[in-house]
Amino acid sequence: MSISFLRRRVLTAALTGAASLALTGCDAIGDSSTGRRVLFSAEKLTYRAQRLITARNALAREFSAADLSPVFRTNGTTMPSSPSYQQHLSEGFAGWRLIVDGAVESPLALSLTQLARLPQRTQITRHDCVEGWSAIGQWTGVPLKFVLDAARPRRSARYIVFHCADDFDGIPYYESVDLVDGYHPQTLLAHSLNGARLPVGHGAPIRLRVERQLGYKHAKYVMRVELVDSLADVGEGRGGYWEDQADYEWYAGI
Numbered sequence: 197m198s199i200s201f202l203r204r205r206v207l208t209a210a211l212t213g214a215a216s217l218a219l220t221g222c223d224a225i226g227d228s229s230t231g232r233r234v235l236f237s238a239e240k241l242t243y244r245a246q247r248l249i250t251a252r253n254a255l256a257r258e259f260s261a262a263d264l265s266p267v268f269r270t271n272g273t274t275m276p277s278s279p280s281y282q283q284h285l286s287e288g289f290a291g292w293r294l295i296v297d298g299a300v301e302s303p304l305a306l307s308l309t310q311l312a313r314l315p316q317r318t319q320i321t322r323h324d325c326v327e328g329w330s331a332i333g334q335w336t337g338v339p340l341k342f343v344l345d346a347a348r349p350r351r352s353a354r355y356i357v358f359h360c361a362d363d364f365d366g367i368p369y370y371e372s373v374d375l376v377d378g379y380h381p382q383t384l385l386a387h388s389l390n391g392a393r394l395p396v397g398h399g400a401p402i403r404l405r406v407e408r409q410l411g412y413k414h415a416k417y418v419m420r421v422e423l424v425d426s427l428a429d430v431g432e433g434r435g436g437y438w439e440d441q442a443d444y445e446w447y448a449g450i
C-alpha cells in the first residue's frame with residue numbers, strides 16, 4: 197500500500213469524522229458541555245485534515261547562487277537513442293512539439309518558442325536521488341500550471357503523465373504526478389539549467405521539475421503530457437517506470 201494512499205485514507209477518515217461529529221453537535225447535544233467538547237474535537241480534526249492538505253502545497257526550500265553545485269551530475273539516460281529524438285536533436289528541436297492531450301478540452305502541440313512565451317519561473321533547488329547523491333541547480337521553465345490552464349483538464353482528470361523519449365530495453369521511461377503537484381508553483385517544465393539551455397544529459401529540450409519529490413520523478417526528455425482519470429492503463433499501472441520495474445513509491449515526497 198502506498199504512502200499517498202494511506203494519506204488519502206487518513207484524510208478522508210478525518211473529514212468524514214469531522215462532518216458527522218459536527219452534525220451530532222448541532223442536532224442533539226447542541227448546548228451541553230459534552231456537545232462543545234465534541235465540536236471542539238471536530239474542529240481539531242478538520243484543522244489536522246487541512247494541515248495534511250496544505251503540507252502538500254508547501255514550497256521546497258530554495259537556495260542562493262552561492263549554493264550552486266560546481267558539478268550537477270547526470271543519472272539514468274544521458275542520450276536517448278530513438279531516431280526521432282536524434283532527428284529533433286540534429287535540428288536543434290526547431291520542429292519539436294510538446295503534445296498535451298488526454299483528458300483535456302483543448303489538446304495542444306507547443307513549440308519551444310510557444311513555451312517561452314508563457315510565464316517563466318527560475319528557482320534554485322536541491323535534487324535528491326534515491327541512489328544517495330544530491331545536487332543544487334538553478335532551473336528555469338514554464339510552471340506546468342500555465343500549460344494545464346491552456347489545455348483545460350476535464351473534471352474527471354486526476355493525474356498528469358509525462359511520456360519521455362528514452363527507453364530501457366524497449367520500455368519507455370514515464371512518470372506521473374497528481375493535480376496537487378501539477379499545479380504546485382515550483383513544478384516546472386524546465387528548459388534551462390544554471391542559465392543555459394538544458395544539456396542533452398539533463399533532459400533536452402525539456403524536463404520536469406517536481407521539487408517536493410525524489411529524483412526519479414523528474415522526467416527528462418518529456419515529449420508528451422497526458423491527462424488521465426486513472427493510472428491503471430499507463431505502463432503497468434503504478435504510475436512510473438521505476439514504480440513498475442522496481443516497486444519504487446509513486447509518491448516520493450521529500
Ligand SMILES: Nc1nc2c(c(=O)[nH]1)N[C@H]1C(S)=C(S)[C@@H](COP(=O)(O)O)O[C@H]1N2
Binds near residue numbers: 369397416
Ligand atoms: N526520461 C528519463 N528521466 C529521468 C531518468 C531517466 O533515466 N530517463 N532518470 C531519473 C533519475 S533516477 C534521476 S536522479 C534524474 C537525474 O537527472 P539528471 O540526469 O539531470 O541529474 O532524472 C530522472 N529522470
Ligand SMILES: [Mo]
Binds near residue numbers: 324325411
Ligand atoms: Mo535518481
